[in-house]
Amino acid sequence: MKLFRKIIIKLFKIVSLVLSIGLIAVFIYIIPMLWKRIYTYPKLEKARSDLQAKYKKPIQYIQKTDYKGVLHAHSYWSHDSRGVIEEILPAAKKANLDFIFLSDHAHSQLDSFPRSYHGIYDNVIIEAGTEKSGLMVTPMKDTVLNWNQPKDSLIKQVVNDGGLVLYVHTEEKHDWANPDYQAMEIYNIHTDFKDEEDDLLPFVVNSVINGYTYKHWGMREIFDKQTVILARWDSINKFRKVVGMAAVDAHNNQNIRARYTDDGMVEWVGPNAKQLSLVEPGWKEKLLMGEPDAGGWGFKFELDTYFHSFNFVNTHVFSDTFSNKNIKENLVKGHAFIAFESLADAKGFQYYATDIENNVNAIMGDSISTGSIKQIQVISPLPVHFKLIRNGEVIDTKDNVYEYKYDIKNKAGNYRMEAFLNYNNKLIPWIYTNPIYIHNNL
Ligand SMILES: [Zn+2]
Incomplete structure (x- = not known):
């Protein structure tokens, strides 16, 4: 009996020791995340409000309206998203978006439009589009795209019919010489995230610890300046114009969620919107699930919410009217800049060229001759x-x-601006404009 007691005590000691070491290891692992919670992120919040206090509304020099929105986002129409309008729209309103250009994965080789969401929802334009084999197409009309035909002829067809064709995932290989592509991603959240994907744990743990309060700063952890992509953009622009835009690639699918089905079962849904299980509600469901939210979820743990994607990076398009067609036309002209909005709202920012009498005669995306302009200016x-x-x-x-202001002194070239915000004495990229294309007098 004594021996038995001794063994139990010994076992208990070993288990306690292992547990303590485990707990200490976990604690050491999360120290940097806790530090972010108590020091780094509050300091960033303070820096942001200090910056905001310096806000000065710029005079409107560009005679167009800055509509800001997101390109490249997914809804339930994609196999890897469950996003419904009840989730997408409130997120868009909270992020002050004027438009969303969706890029849902096609259901078949015959890709029909309209589908999913399209139209104006509570003052937010939603346009349907498809992401497939490295491109995003937005036909802007009721049509069926046939993906069985060669890619080049499909692209030509969409462009000739008044649609939009973009290079997406520009970290990958593309036919950069095809002049029918109108724009390319110069930033894509998912592209940027790829170097974190191999080691997801710190990102996930940080999200658990800093989740709801500081999610925007948690998401900013992934940010790397996309120097290779920007260099590629500059080099393509040397021989043909290609517009730069930003992609959020929002799916709202890095989550664990549960919902009641119509027949009283519970569906658990995991990352990439995949069904984990379909079960009778048991103790786990009764404990974790509450009233369904607007999207129908009774339980959710979310990493990439629509709001945080929509608020991360936007494309601002200077347009004449609030319509899908006009925004698309101005985007294709390059009347656009991209901004990392969770750092600060970029509305009011303008980049343009002026003549000898200081009149604005070109804006970002425009082409103009050296003889017509004196300066490029930005506010x-x-x-x-x-x-x-x-x-x-x-x-x-x-x-x-x-x-x-910069005097171009008759020097031709593609001139673009980058603007950096000073956050705690660190310069962080905030805005990239499209170039003004200045050519020699003909
Ligand atoms: Zn995508």
Whole structure:
């Protein structure tokens, strides 16, 4: 009996030791995340409100309206998303979006439009599109796209019929020489996330610890300046115009969720919107599930909510009217810039060219001759660090200003601007504009 007791005590000691070591290891592992919660993220929040206090509404020089929105997002029509309008629309409203151009995965080789969501929902334009084999197409009309035909002829057909064709996932191989593509992603959240995918654990644990309060800063952890993609964009622009835009690639699918089905069962749904199980409600369901939310979910643990994707990076398009067609036309002209919105709202930012009398005669995306313009100018609602890039080379910088003017001195080239925000003495990319294309007098 004594021996038995001894063994039990010994076992108990070993188990306690293993548990303690385990707990200490976990604690050491989460120290950096806890530190972010108590120090790094509150400091970033403070920096953001300090920046916001410096807001100065810029004079409107560009005679068009800045509509901001997202391109490349998925809804329930995609096999890897369950997103419904009850979730998409509130997220869009909260992120102050004017438009969403969806890019749902096609259901078959014969890809029909309209489908899923399209139209104007509570002042948000939603346009249907397809993402397939490295491109996004938005036909902008009722049609059936036949993906059995060669890709080039499909692209030509969409463009000739007034639609939009974009290069997506620009980290991958593409036919960069095809002049029918109108725009390319110069930033895509999923592209940026790829270097984190091999080691997801820190990202997930950080989301658990900092989840609801600081999710936007948690998501910002993935950010890397896409230098290779930006360099490619500059190099393509040397021989033909291709517009730069941002992709959110939102799926709202890195989650664990549960919902009641119509016949009283519970469906558990995991990452990539895959069904984990379909079960009779048991103790687990009774414990975890509450009243269904607007999307029908009685339980959810979410990493990539629509709001946080929609608020991460936007494309601002200077347009004449609030319509899908006009926004598309102005996007194709390059009247657009991209902005990392969770750092600060970029509305008011403008980039344009002026003549000798200081009249605006071209805006980002436009082509103009050296003889017609004197300066390029940019104005920002917040003080920024400007970087002027000509044909892919940084040719000038200016720190901590709202406005910037540059005399082009008859020098042709593609001039684009980058604007950086100063967050705790670190310059963080905030805005990339499309270039103004300045050519020699003919
Ligand atoms: Zn996608």
